[in-house]
Amino acid sequence: MKKTISSALSLIIILSSILIIFTFNTGKAEAAVFSISSNRLFKDPSPNKPNTFYFVGMVYYEVWKNSGGSWTGAGHHPDSVVRKVDGGTYEFTFGTNRKIKSIEVKQFDFNWTHANATFQTSRTGELKDKSQEYYQGATSIVNYNNYEKTPVSGLGTNKAQKAVYVQNGVLTAKNRIDRKLEEQVENDQVFAPGVEGYRYYFPTLFTIELEPDEGMAIIQHFDTKGNSLNGIDG
Numbered sequence: 001m002k003k004t005i006s007s008a009l010s011l012i013i014i015l016s017s018i019l020i021i022f023t024f025n026t027g028k029a030e031a032a033v034f035s036i037s038s039n040r041l042f043k044d045p046s047p048n049k050p051n052t053f054y055f056v057g058m059v060y061y062e063v064w065k066n067s068g069g070s071w072t073g074a075g076h077h078p079d080s081v082v083r084k085v086d087g088g089t090y091e092f093t094f095g096t097n098r099k100i101k102s103i104e105v106k107q108f109d110f111n112w113t114h115a116n117a118t119f120q121t122s123r124t125g126e127l128k129d130k131s132q133e134y135y136q137g138a139t140s141i142v143n144y145n146n147y148e149k150t151p152v153s154g155l156g157t158n159k160a161q162k163a164v165y166v167q168n169g170v171l172t173a174k175n176r177i178d179r180k181l182e183e184q185v186e187n188d189q190v191f192a193p194g195v196e197g198y199r200y201y202f203p204t205l206f207t208i209e210l211e212p213d214e215g216m217a218i219i220q221h222f223d224t225k226g227n228s229l230n231g232i233d234g
Contacts, residue, residue, distance in 0.1 A: 032088060032089065033088065033089045033090075033091055033161070034057065034088055034089070034090045034091065035091050035093065036055060036090060036091065036092050036093070037093055038053070038092070038093065038094045038095070039124075040055065040121060040122055040124055041053040041054065041055050041092070041121065041122075041208065042054045042055070042114060042117050042118040042121040042122070044114070045114075050212075050213075051101070051209055051210040051211070051212060051213070052207065052208070052209050052210075053207075053208045053209075053210070054114060054118045054122075054205060054206065054207055054208070055090075055092070055118070055121075055122050055205075055206040055208065056108050056118050056119055056122045056123075056203055056204065056205055056206070057087060057088075057090055057122075057164065057203070057204045057206060058135060058201055058203055058204075059085060059087030059088075059164060059166060059201065059202040059203070059204050060085075060087075060138075060199050060200060060201045060202065061076070061082055061085045061169060061171060061199070061200050061202070062179060062197065062198070062199045062200075063076050063077055063078065063080075063171065063197070063198055064179070064195070064196065064197040065077070065194070065195065065196040065197070066192075066194070066195060067191075067192040067193060067194040067195050068194070069194060076171060077171070078171055078172070078176065078198055079170070079171055079172050080170075080171050081168055081169070081170050081171075082166075082168070082169045082170075082171065083167065083168060084148070084165050084166075084167060085165065085166040085167075085169040085202055086165060087163075087164035087165060087166060087202070087204060088163070088164065089161050089162065089163045089164070090161065090162055090163075090164060090206065091159065091160070091161045092159070092160055092161075092206075092208055093158060093159045094158045094159070094210065095158060096158050097158075097213070097214055098158050098210050098211070098213065099156055099157060099158060099210060099211040100152075100154065100155055100156070100157065100158065100159075100160040100208060100209075100210055100211075101155065101209045101210055101211050102152070102155070102207075102208070102209045103152045103160060103162045103206060103207070103208050103209075104206070104207045105147050105162065105164055105204050105205065105206055105207075106145055106147070106204070106205050106207075107143065107144055107145035107202075107203075107204065107205070108203035108204055108205040109205070110132075110136050110139075110203075112205075116132070118205070119132050120132075134177075135201050135203060136203075137173065137174050137175030138173045138174075138175055138176055138177045138199060138200060138201045139173055139200075139201045139202070139203055140169060140170050140171065140172060140173055140200055140201070140202055141170075141172055141173055141174060142170035142172055144166050144168075144169050144170070144202050146166065146167045146168060147164065147165065147166060147167065147204075148165035148166075148167055150162060150163045150164070150165065156211075162206075164204055166202045166204070169200075169202055171198075171200045172200075173200050173201070176198045176199065176200055177198060177199040177200075177201075178197070178198060179197035179198060179199050180195060180196055180197045183197075
């Protein structure tokens with residue numbers, strides 16, 4: 001009898017280790033703070049914008065359904081509206097001689113003139129394993145250019161941070177990412193029957209403007225009425 005019970009317990013343990021039901025952190029970004037160095041920023045090629053740089057951050061939201069048929073976490077599911085998508089905090093760092101003037105965010109437009117160049121520059125190194133089409137297909141098809149206004153810390157220095165939150169993001173995409181399938185193929189994970197997992201992206205364009213480079217600031221003089229004195233012999 002004891003041998004039978006022991007064998008049964010062993011079988012349960014084995015089955016439990018095989019039929020893994022993953023509890024992923026739905027809706028959370030890959031890290032609390034994303035540190036972005038200046039070599040991952042695309043510099044605006046226009047001579048009128050010598051201090052403007054761009055970066056695309058891949059904000060996303062992930063939903064999972066367990067084997068019991070319930071959507072985990074906040075209960076969001078495909079096609080639902082997420083009141084607040086937490087994209088994490090982005091930290092940008094430049095050389096010690098540069099000072100950050102402003103950081104603004106908005107929805108990334110894949111048809112924008114500098115979209116491809118910005119994407120390729122931003123997604124370097126280990127981030128190159130996924131193509132632009134991968135992210136574009138999984139991007140929410142509903143306009144999400146509705147970001148919570150968050151302060152930028154570190155303005156006036158060479159390092160600044162900004163938290164990103166997409167408001168009322170809709171979980172609908174042309175080609176949502178099947179996270180269960182990815183885990184099975186890439187990591188040999190095994191799931192219990194009925195488990196589902198999907199990821200939706202909200203690509204975000206960061207526009208970072210720097211103060212004029214030291215020694216290159218343009219100095220202009222005006223009289224008390226606001227008239228320019230440039231070009232007038234003193």
